[in-house]
Amino acid sequence: MAGGKRVLEGKSEPSRKRKSIDLEMKMNIIRKYEGGQKLSSIARELGLAVSTVNTIVKDAARIKEHAEDSACMKLTYLSKHREGAILEMEKLLTAWIEAQNQKNIPLSLLAIQVKARSLFEDLKVKYPEGTQVFTASSGWFARFKNRAGFHNLHVSGEAISAAAEAAKKFPEFLQKIIDEGPYLPEQIFNVDKTGLFYQKMPSRTYISVGGKMTPGHKASKNRVSLLLGGNASGTCKLKPVVVHHSENPRALKGISKATLPVHYFANPKTWITLDIFEQWFMHCFIPEVEKFCNDNGIPFKILLILDNAPGHPLHLDDLNENVKVVYLPPNTTSLLQPMDQGVIADFKAYYLRITFAKAIAALDADKDLTLRDFWKSYNIYHAIQNIAKAWEDVTEACMKRVWNKVCPQFVPDFSGFDKDETLKEASKTIVKLKQEWELKADENDVKGLIESRREELLNEDLIELLAAKIEEEESEASEPEVEPKRFTVKRLAEAFHHLGEFFSSIEKMDPNTSRFFKVQRLVEDNIACYRQIYEEKKRATV
Template identity: 30%
Template sequence: MLDRGKPAYKIAEEFGVGKTQIQNLRKRKLEVLSDFENNVPGQSKRRRYLTGNEEVNTLTYEWFKDAVNKRINITGPLIQEQALHFAAKQGNSSFKASKGWLESFIKRHDISFGSMSGERGDVKQSTITEWAEKLPTLCADYKPENIFNMDETGLFFRDSGRKTYRLKGDDCAGGKRSKERITVALCSSMTGEKVKPLVIGKSRSPRCFGRMDVKTLPVDYYFNKKAWMNSYIYEEFLKSLNRKMKSQNRNILLFVDNAPSHPQVKLSNIKVQFLPVNTTSVTQPMDQGIIQTVKLKFRKRQLQHMVRGMEQHPAMQGSELLKQITILDAIYWLSNSWSEVETNTIVKCFSKAGFSIDNFACSSIADFDVSEEDCDEDDDVPLAVMQMSLELFGCNFKDLVKIDEEVLTCETQNTNWGAPIENLLSEFMPDKCSFSESLDEGDDSDENENDLSVHIPTYSETCDFVNKLKTFAVNVGNSILMDNIVKFDDELCKVIVNKPKQSQITDFFEKRTL
């Protein structure tokens, strides 16, 4: 309600409070949300004031989490020393890292000191069987609908393969292989409940987004220079999911892998459980066919786009058509592909990883193995799409899923805490980056140079297009297509009715003469 532009006095009247309270809530929105998702008691909350050391505090906390993950023994003086180091690099000579600052830092981040245990750092599961025996105990206090798994995967959204068929003697230089990629995080429960996909690109606001509000996209969109998952984005994902679960009065168990970008996070309604190291190819449900299914559905849409493009522009080469695909196209293709994954597919993939709805007390993950035929891999693939895959990219349709199978989704090397302060801030505090800097990072740096000169249809032209589409749908006898066109027409009518009326110079004089 606070984000919808509703006047403060109307909200105040609706809830029977003062207008000033609503205005203060708007100013302190992030703080209030943080208290809510961390389950801070109302009586213990107090207004937190900005001190001017927020960047030092953030970098120190990120360094602390990285040190804990490396099993480094952390003391209070060591935290103070590192904070002073960051302040010096930033040129902040007024920061003292006093004892009072340390106490506030520890309280703010809910840090507790004690003896270091070896539960996560040193203990290694010797076999998958041991994990299978342990799994029922971990899940004992949770219903199947409250057991989730999240995993990331890389996706080349303008790429489809290296090989291509050619005539003997022809040059096989081909087009420049696109390296545009995004990182996608998918999360679902073992009963098939899907969480909104998370997409990480390279630019804050790619040109193809136009005037679209990122918050209205069918995915949660983030960005950084390498389009990788990092601890900041991971924590934002968890906080968002935690708010959702808290609003539903649910407590869930979330399984994730031990990636460097997955720090330990304390949440009110989510318990995070790490999978055994180097076993995720067997123990991670998303890796048992869910991600593969989504990618095949995505590639199907990509190739259908190519087929349509070649019919529309016969003279264009495949690499040129691929280059026209934008990250906005990829986001909507991905969202629709994720929504099409059947509940049965998700349930079977969880079972294949040892999560059985019927029986948690399984003796072996192999007891719940399912054949690949049981997984939804989109068998309803048009012949034209399969031919396009073979003729243009030199591989079977289902082999397209292997293109980005080994793509990194996060930094595998240790964070370089000695890097320039600007680099550290851009990684852990992306909101501090200027808008122009984010564009220079270039999600769409190699998109068509003609993008900005594309003719934008008028309202009248758009209405004519809709009428032509309706005629086309009727002539081909496709009721599904017609239904979607009518829905589009309804939305278009709303846009036209609500469009701002353009002022004229005569309006100014009319007001002056009243």
């Protein structure tokens, strides 16, 4: 396969048709070129001829001048014609399209138009002054697509049967590429995107606190996008990617993002954009897999399998000669994508289990605390910690067996994959919690959260999601500045004193002296780095 071209049944993409190019797209091309992207790369990404891109780049000065002249007129037009319900509808529609893209659900023009009209009708009641007329015409969609930056968005009406037929042929085609490489299972990677409402629990959750049944708080629909992946041998789980709407959320003030257990990116729509994906590929994925190969004595030669989601650049093959990219046939994510065959469901089950346990532990520690209080204090920093823990819990066996559909030669002893297995594991924990805390949440509630990746975002959900985002931003703006984290001699001394008291209490209770000293030694060994910081701080103050 030629570098960077999407693949379907072993065939290259069809010849490009001539496209009309508006001013905004011309400016987009100029920005990409001035940002260092090659002409051929831009052409592939936007589906244009290289000569067309070259002509636009050569005419950059005139195009920029024209763009400046038209900016004021455009702003005036937008303020007159796209205000009120229409403007808000487009924000919500963008979030909906983003969610569909994250799930790799094919979109048709009709589906987008129906959703746009539905959102507009629901929003009209908020704007009674001046009746607006909105028909969601094809012309409106073309303008909206450019305004929202969906230059790589394609609407499709492909039949499910065609996708199923392509999925059936793809493994044989992929095996030829693997054999020609040749590639070891350790060198073959896949990543997949998913959304996570990180402050969400089953809607009918009740927890008994002090004998009183407390209803579960309807948590806000604060959302992040995740990118999860690993290799076909199950031996390398990539560091998770988290995309949050805020570049510098208050909960992360004073914390170096480089020290987080995830790769952190920001996008106002919490969308994994082309730019974010490319940054991840160059600065996260490449160094991570190269280190894995070097540590394990494997040649740095990687095959990356991706789906056809709009957020995946077409020119990745141009960025590193050691990485070959192959794209799944359109609309086959649910049929072939390894991470979609059980890994993401596993991860969400573990995340749910961890979050449940944290909520109950907090309620147990403070009898005056309510579930609403817990969620108000639960922020993106806590979510990142729990995301990392849940990802650690996904087993090597799971990471390997999900490749059965796309690379059956690597899973010869595959005896079936029970997608409900993770649900059962999560339910076991919840049953245990139910016995201890009179927790009431049925299996359907739990299943709904684990499978929320494929849920349709209703108009009410979209409106609430936008409101929650605005509320969080306003709350962060009104809060006082958080003091940056730093070590002090006094607070380190206090921490070690408390640790000493803890060990003293445990030693008095534990009849097994050998066990006590073993645990104490393990803890002391693991906090040696903090002892060193303490000693250095003390010396500096003398």
